Amino acid sequence: xxxxxxxxxxRLIKRRTVANEACDAERVSVNGRVxxxxxxxxxxxxxxxxxxxxxxxxxVLQVQDxxxxxxxxxxxxxxx
Numbered sequence: 001x002x003x004x005x006x007x008x009x010x011r012l013i014k015r016r017t018v019a020n021e022a023c024d025a026e027r028v029s030v031n032g033r034v035x036x037x038x039x040x041x042x043x044x045x046x047x048x049x050x051x052x053x054x055x056x057x058x059x060v061l062q063v064q065d066x067x068x069x070x071x072x073x074x075x076x077x078x079x080x
Contacts, residue, residue: 001063003028003047004037009065010050011072022049025044046079 001009007019007028022028023037027050030039041047045060058076067075 001041001065002037003030003035003039003041006041006060006063006075007047007049009067009068009072010075011074012047012056027051046077 002017004016004033005012005022007013007022009014013022020037023039024076026034029035029048030041031041031043032046032048041060041063043063046057047060048055057079059079060075061074061077062075064075
């Protein structure tokens with residue numbers, strides 16, 4: 001699954017266009033490297049997103065195309 005779509009489906013970012021813009025602005029990195037929106041997300045990847053002064057790092061636990069709002073948080077685990 002594309003990185004921008006994963007960020008939207010997992011509800012880490014609200015809209016896919018916003019996720020795409022974040023990738024273009026180099027605010028999203030996977031496994032320590034800045035990645036484009038077209039990057040193919042795999043289980044075990046560590047995604048880091050910079051929101052201004054806040055940084056969020058998550059580990060991908062599962063990749064699914066359609067997930068309900070209540071199940072979205074099960075797609076990743078927050079890493080400190």
